Amino acid sequence: AQSVTQPDIHITVSEGASLELRCNYSYGATPYLFWYVQSPGQGLQLLLKYFSGDTLVQGIKGFEAEFKRSQSSFNLRKPSVHWSDAAEYFCAVGNPNFGNEKLTFGTGTRLTIIP
Amino acid sequence: EPEVTQTPSHQVTQMGQEVILRCVPISNHLYFYWYRQILGQKVEFLVSFYNNEISEKSEIFDDQFSVERPDGSNFTLKIRSTKLEDSAMYFCASSEARSRGFGYTEAFFGQGTRLTVV
Numbered sequence: 001a002q003s004v005t006q007p008d009i010h011i012t013v014s015e016g017a018s019l020e021l022r023c024n025y026s027y028g029a030t031p032y033l034f035w036y037v038q039s040p041g042q043g044l045q046l047l048l049k050y051f052s053g054d055t056l057v058q059g060i061k062g063f064e065a066e067f068k069r070s071q072s073s074f075n076l077r078k079p080s081v082h083w084s085d086a087a088e089y090f091c092a093v094g095n096p097n098f099g100n101e102k103l104t105f106g107t108g109t110r111l112t113i114i115p
Numbered sequence: 116e117p118e119v120t121q122t123p124s125h126q127v128t129q130m131g132q133e134v135i136l137r138c139v140p141i142s143n144h145l146y147f148y149w150y151r152q153i154l155g156q157k158v159e160f161l162v163s164f165y166n167n168e169i170s171e172k173s174e175i176f177d178d179q180f181s182v183e184r185p186d187g188s189n190f191t192l193k194i195r196s197t198k199l200e201d202s203a204m205y206f207c208a209s210s211e212a213r214s215r216g217f218g219y220t221e222a223f224f225g226q227g228t229r230l231t232v233v
Contacts, residue, residue, distance in 0.1 A: 004157075034221065036224070041124075041226065042226050043118075043119065043121075043206065043224045043225045043226035043227055044158075044206060044208075044224035044227075045224070046221050046222075046223070049221055090158060092158075102160045102171065102173070103150070103158075103160060103222070104157075104160075105150075105157050105158035105159075106157065107156070107157050108157075
C-alpha cells in the first residue's frame with residue numbers, strides 16, 4: 001500500500017529565507033506526486049505535480065520540487081519565502097492506475113513565517 | 116478561474132441526525148470525489164463518482180454514507196445518522212479525467228465543509 005510521510009509537523013522560517021519541506025513516500029513503482037497548499041479558510045490548492053520526465057518540477061508561487069527515486073522523496077523548495085506563504089502544506093501520492101482516486105496524503109506541515 | 120465550491124463552510128449537527136454536504140464541481144469535469152480530514156489526521160479518500168455511479172470507495176465509506184448528483188451541477192455527500200467520529204473537514208474535488216489510461220489530470224479541491232457532530 002502506498003504511504004506518505006511528512007516528518008515536520010511545524011516549521012518556522014523568517015521572511016526572505018529559503019524553505020525546504022520534506023516528503024517521503026512508499027510505493028512499488030513510480031507514483032504520481034503532488035504538493036497541495038491550504039491557506040486558512042481555503043481549499044486545497046495544487047502547487048505542483050510530478051508524473052514523469054524531468055525530476056525537477058516547477059510550480060506556482062515560485063515553488064519547485066525534486067523527485068529523487070533513490071531516496072523516495074519529493075521535497076518542496078522555495079528560495080525566498082513571503083509572509084503570504086504561511087499555510088499548511090500537504091504532500092500526496094497517487095497510483096497511476098487509479099488517478100485521483102485513493103490519493104494518499106501526508107499529515108501536513110504547517111509553515112509559519114516570522115518577520 | 117473555475118473553482119469547486121462547497122456549502123456550507125461549517126455545519127453543526129446533533130448525533131444521529133442526517134446531514135447533506137453540497138458541492139458544485141467545475142463545470143466541464145466528469146469525475147467527482149469526496150475526501151475528509153479528521154482534525155490532526157491525514158486527508159483520506161472516501162469515494163469517487165463517475166457517470167452517475169460510484170467508481171471507487173474506501174473502507175470508511177460504509178452504508179451510512181451516500182453520494183448523489185441530483186442535477187447537472189451539484190454533487191452531494193449524505194451521512195444518514197451522524198456519529199461523533201464523523202466530525203471532520205470534508206473536501207469535494209473534481210477532475211476532467213481519471214487515470215493514466217484516460218488522460219490523467221489533477222483534481223481541484225473545494226475549500227471544505229467543517230462538520231461538527233455534537
